[in-house]
Amino acid sequence: MATKGKGGPPKLNQFMHPRNPYRTPPSFKKLAMQYPEFRAHCTYDLSGKVRLDFKNCDALRALTTCLLDQDFGLKVDIPDGRLVPTLPLRLNYLLWIEDLMTLSARTDQKCTRIGVDIGTGSACVYPLLAAKQFGWSMLCTEADEISYESAVNNVKKNSMQDEIFIKKNVLDDETSLAEITALRAKEESMDKPQDSQDPPGKAEVELETNDKKDLESSNYIFDFTMCNPPFFGSEEEIHTMNKSKKGRGEPVSVPTGAVQEIVTSGGEISFITQMIEESSQLKDKVRMFTTLIGTKADIKKIKQVLATVSPAHSSVTEFCQGRTMRWGLAWTFDPKLQLNQVMSKKQMANTKPMVMIMPRSLLTAYSVPAAWRMVAKWLHYLKVKVRVFKNTKYFVGAHVKAYKPTWLHQRRKKRELDRRNKEKTHKTEESDDVEISGLKQCRQRVKIKDEVIKNPL
Numbered sequence: 001m002a003t004k005g006k007g008g009p010p011k012l013n014q015f016m017h018p019r020n021p022y023r024t025p026p027s028f029k030k031l032a033m034q035y036p037e038f039r040a041h042c043t044y045d046l047s048g049k050v051r052l053d054f055k056n057c058d059a060l061r062a063l064t065t066c067l068l069d070q071d072f073g074l075k076v077d078i079p080d081g082r083l084v085p086t087l088p089l090r091l092n093y094l095l096w097i098e099d100l101m102t103l104s105a106r107t108d109q110k111c112t113r114i115g116v117d118i119g120t121g122s123a124c125v126y127p128l129l130a131a132k133q134f135g136w137s138m139l140c141t142e143a144d145e146i147s148y149e150s151a152v153n154n155v156k157k158n159s160m161q162d163e164i165f166i167k168k169n170v171l172d173d174e175t176s177l178a179e180i181t182a183l184r185a186k187e188e189s190m191d192k193p194q195d196s197q198d199p200p201g202k203a204e205v206e207l208e209t210n211d212k213k214d215l216e217s218s219n220y221i222f223d224f225t226m227c228n229p230p231f232f233g234s235e236e237e238i239h240t241m242n243k244s245k246k247g248r249g250e251p252v253s254v255p256t257g258a259v260q261e262i263v264t265s266g267g268e269i270s271f272i273t274q275m276i277e278e279s280s281q282l283k284d285k286v287r288m289f290t291t292l293i294g295t296k297a298d299i300k301k302i303k304q305v306l307a308t309v310s311p312a313h314s315s316v317t318e319f320c321q322g323r324t325m326r327w328g329l330a331w332t333f334d335p336k337l338q339l340n341q342v343m344s345k346k347q348m349a350n351t352k353p354m355v356m357i358m359p360r361s362l363l364t365a366y367s368v369p370a371a372w373r374m375v376a377k378w379l380h381y382l383k384v385k386v387r388v389f390k391n392t393k394y395f396v397g398a399h400v401k402a403y404k405p406t407w408l409h410q411r412r413k414k415r416e417l418d419r420r421n422k423e424k425t426h427k428t429e430e431s432d433d434v435e436i437s438g439l440k441q442c443r444q445r446v447k448i449k450d451e452v453i454k455n456p457l
């Protein structure tokens with residue numbers, strides 16, 4: 001269950017993406033020691049704990065820029081008054097896209113992924129993280145002049161001009177399409193197998209043949225699009241939506257960002273509706289479309305809009321971080337990309353365990369470890385990776401519980417008891433050295449020993 005903090009909504013960190021590094025909160029103490037610009041915003045309580053004022057935009061900006069530097073080696077400037085991205089959410093979204101792309105038929109690790117970030121913001125946070133952490137190339141759009149300039153500078157600052165392209169308008173811009181098509185062609189020619197002295201194994205040949213077949217049949221230029229759309233419909237909405245909700249206490253941090261960054265006419269529903277409509281015209285160029293959704297209440301309406309363009313598959317997930325939740329929607333017109341195969345952490349937690357009943361005839365010894373050894377052997381033979389989780393003894397993709405019928409369990413228990421009693425009677429007759437089994441017998445043995453000590457021969 002989520003933990004409830006003092007006076008605020010419950011903390012949701014445990015539902016963060018399993019690979020999100022911020023599942024373990026960063027050490028403010030370490031950050032304060034390393035970065036004077038972060039230290040300037042810190043206070044210390046009586047126990048010496050470092051505290052940050054999350055309602056101060058400058059403090060939030062220092063936190064994000066210092067973490068980007070410390071954890072990802074990214075130098076980022078965010079102009080005053082512009083949106084300060086929080087990193088746990090950004091990583092949750094990118095990691096989910098990474099999960100979805102593993103389903104893509106282009107499973108070759110060598111091929112560079114090319115994505116589009118719609119409305120990249122002044123920090124250019126998604127493309128920078130995507131290029132640095134995942135090795136993807138990104139084409140981005142940014143309509144706001146100040147944010148555009150700042151995003152271009154941030155890319156230059158990190159020498160990522162070969163991986164990140166920023167445009168004011170993108171998908172209808174022939175120049176950017178030409179640039180990306182050229183990049184894709186370059187990547188593909190680089191990925192072609194070089195003459196090697198070792199002949200490839202059978203598995204490698206099969207993989208390469210499948211990849212080639214897939215590339216031949218694919219005209220996709222982009223692997224995915226992503227977007228954190230402007231959230232609010234008006235300036236008044238910013239204030240009403242951020243007012244404390246009953247039972248949730250005061251919001252922990254302040255909303256950051258200029259009006260033109262976070263407000264759009266019609267709110268996120270209208271922005272996402274437009275993206276969905278445009279996606280059906282771009283279905284041959286983009287394999288997968290995704291967007292962030294800021295309000296739970298909007299999901300139903302957005303799903304209805306999505307149904308009108310009849311995607312082949314779609315999937316909704318939730319992103320949990322700190323005390324806020326956001327949602328992700330992905331859709332594709334490619335029938336091979338079964339997006340709903342990727343489950344969110346919450347879905348995983350609610351999934352019932354898979355129960356396997358092992359027929360006795362299959363096993364020489366009918367016990368849980370014996371059943372597990374047999375399953376593990378089959379899985380090893382099938383080359384299925386098995387992870388053993390802390391609280392589950394036996395785990396195979398889903399929980400695999402060895403099933404023991406009660407009647408059988410009781411019969412075995414009775415047989416064991418009979419055997420012990422028989423042995424006990426037998427041994428007591430023979431000698432005083434009673435075998436230890438169970439607390440009662442243990443006491444009995446101690447008594448016997450006591451007697452031996454008291455009455456030495």
Ligand SMILES: C[S@@+](CC[C@H](N)C(=O)[O-])C[C@H]1O[C@@H](n2cnc3c(N)ncnc32)[C@H](O)[C@@H]1O
Pocket residue numbers: 083084085118119120121122125126141142143144147168227228229230231260261262
């Ligand atoms: C909510 S902010 C998200 C910024 C950044 N992606 C992030 O997650 O931190 C939305 C961004 O979209 C930009 N934007 C709004 N309408 C746009 C459009 N039609 N084309 C491109 N960018 C747009 C805004 O200027 C703003 O920077």
